[in-house]
Amino acid sequence: MTHILEVLRGRLIVSCQPVDHGPMDRPGIVAAMAEAAVAGGAAGLRIEGFDNLAAVRARVSVPIIGILKRDLTDSPVRITPLHEDVAGLIARGADIVALDATARPRPVPFADLVAAVRGAGRLAMADCATLAEAKAAQALGVEILGSTLSGYTEETLSADPLPDLALLRAMRALGGFVMAEGRYNSPDLAAAALAAGADAVTVGSALTRLEHATGWFAAALARGRA
Structure with missing residues (x-):
């Protein structure tokens, strides 16, 4: 499975996640989005x-990173928090399973979920918010370190619309993907992400959340009319 990293190196990954309960939130539409993304490169x-x-x-x-989001009553962790989530994603064809790697209360230890992914012969991706979390994930043998949750946890919450390039640079110094x-x-x-040391870049809302991207343009025009 490690050859998948070479397939992804220097390339674009598209996150096909429509707005929850929106008009595009249907498996057939998500699959069409995915085909269109692959056709686009x-x-x-x-x-x-x-x-x-x-x-x-x-x-x-193409390689697929699978995740399962849950809204738990006793934990802020949403991304693939349970063993059955890992098993279900693998059964449905995920090549990589992404896991919330943040240091927050969780129903199942992160290390146990990583072991389940790797034990099934799949690659594990750690969705991190901080460098400390990336270091801890790397120590467990996680193959992919992601900056996914920077700016979205209580510790890192930010209104900055720009991505966390500083975290990428720090993660690059750890080695790994x-x-x-x-x-x-x-x-x-x-492109700036690659220059900062990323091996690959995932893009979501700008490509597959039409409501969000449309809103950016509508807001800009509204400001122009003010």
Whole structure:
């Protein structure tokens, strides 16, 4: 499975995650998004949910990062928090399983989830918010370190619309495969991520959340009318 990292190196991964409960939040539409992203040059995909993953896997051959989001009552961890989430994603064809790697209260120890992913012969990705979390994930043998949650946890909460390039540079110094993710919403920012040391870049909202991207343009025009 480590050859997948070479397939993704220097390339774009598209996160096909429509707005929850929005008009595009259907497996068939997500699969069409995924096919369109691959046709446009994406080397890999990030897909949320069992049904979406199964639909996408049937229609593309590129590597897929699978995640399962849950809203738990006793933990702020949302991304693939349970053993059954890991098993379900693998059963539906995920090549890589992304896990929340933050140092927050969680229902299952992060190390146990990493062991389950790697024990099944898949690659593990750590969705981190801080360098300390990246270091801890690397010590467990996680193959991909992502900046995914920087700016989205209580410790790192930020209104800065720009991505955390400083975290990428610090993660690069650790060695291993570094994934830039989180607020990379323009081609220039994606290129800046590679320059900062990322091995690959994941882009989501700018490409697959039409409501968000439309809102950016609508807001700019509204400011122009003011």
